[in-house]
Amino acid sequence: MLGNLGMSEILMILVIVLLIFGAKRLPEIGSAMGKGIREFKKSMREVTEDIDRPEPPAEPRRLPTPDEPRRQN
Numbered sequence: 001m002l003g004n005l006g007m008s009e010i011l012m013i014l015v016i017v018l019l020i021f022g023a024k025r026l027p028e029i030g031s032a033m034g035k036g037i038r039e040f041k042k043s044m045r046e047v048t049e050d051i052d053r054p055e056p057p058a059e060p061r062r063l064p065t066p067d068e069p070r071r072q073n
Contacts, residue, residue, distance in 0.1 A: 005013075021029060 018026065
């Protein structure tokens, strides 16, 4: 999961994070990271569903009849 990081490297990273942010802010930071990850996964799932969904058939273009006024673009 974390590449070639061993247990001692992970513990060292956690100690550094604890020293930088403090024990009181860690739950707040973890919660914010969890929300961000959930939102990212939700967005990825929606994009995948949009890509996989077949497009509805295009409606044929209707040509104006001779008695209809032409629209100016």
